[in-house]
């Protein structure tokens with residue numbers, strides 16, 4: 564850390580449902596995207612409910628300090644993250660979003676003749692970079708409920724395996740792993756193999772982060788990285804803050820590829836967001852409310868879906884995903900097909916992923932879905 568970061572101080576559908584949405588007392592501050600295209604953005608797992616207003620105030624107050632590097636703010640963020648995770652500051656690597664942690668890991672470990680083991684459907688940022696840098700990917704099947712089959716994952720490990728990548732809750736399925744099974748699996752992987760647990764959406768799970776996170780295991784297992792982002796639960800996707808949690812010896816390997824931390828403004832917002840636990844709770848409640856609502860509507864429409872615990876729902880429309888995505892796009896509603904969501908070619912071609920939006924956005928989506936599928 565010191566070598567590279569010397570500055571660190573260690574509706575349309577149903578009026579009733581819309582009224583219900585309004586009944587949720589909201590102190591959430593939600594901005595609008597800078598692109599003014601009027602699109603309903605429910606394809607990229609962005610948080611429509613907004614980030615902490617306290618974080619916004621702190622950033623506003625610090626805006627005119629932009630002529631300085633202000634590395635002290637990243638130091639403060641690292642300190643706050645270390646307290647939250649119950650680890651020493653040397654276990655935290657701050658990054659602009661969590662994507663860089665995934666990329667650095669791929670770059671540090673990939674080479675011809677080694678592989679990363681992961682599940683058949685999953686977020687592709689790490690695995691794709693791993694392949695681009697000469698490594699292979701081995702996919703293990705999911706269980707019947709589209710959740711992790713840890714037995715199958717373990718069985719896929721071979722002498723060439725250097726990383727096991729798990730995303731929890733998984734993207735695009737949204738399924739959350741059983742915390743005891745996950746922890747048992749992490750500890751059972753041979754010690755020479757790095758386990759990477761991507762917890763980008765974990766704050767949004769109904770049961771919350773604390774009972775589900777694998778982060779405390781970094782004190783028991785050296786070869787483990789847990790990544791976190793402020794993009795999802797904390798609604799700061801454009802601001803770019805995230806971090807990796809791991810033993811400093813593991814982080815040293817990643818730091819060869821380190822290109823810098825978040826901007827001071829993102830770091831200030833991150834530190835403030837961590838303090839504003841009420842705001843995060845409110846965001847989680849909003850997600851639950853809309854997730855449950857979509858599931859109920861899908862049930863009525865006879866649409867099958869995987870049990871969702873993240874910022875999105877993976878569902879079976881029965882129509883080719885590309886066709887569905889295009890039809891919705893023609894109505895300015897953006898969702899994501901199976902391919903863009905990390906599902907291998909040939910599988911789940913009639914499934915797609917819709918991100919959780921506001922109730923109004925979701926009602927527009929459901930209204931169009933009803934028309935497209937001939938349900939109304």
Ligand SMILES: Cc1ncc(COP(=O)(O)O)c(C=O)c1O
Nearest residue numbers: 660661662686734763792794805
């Ligand atoms: C599972 C998962 N991990 C990591 C990321 C990276 O996001 P960010 O770089 O904004 O933290 C994403 C983005 O959508 C994601 O879905």
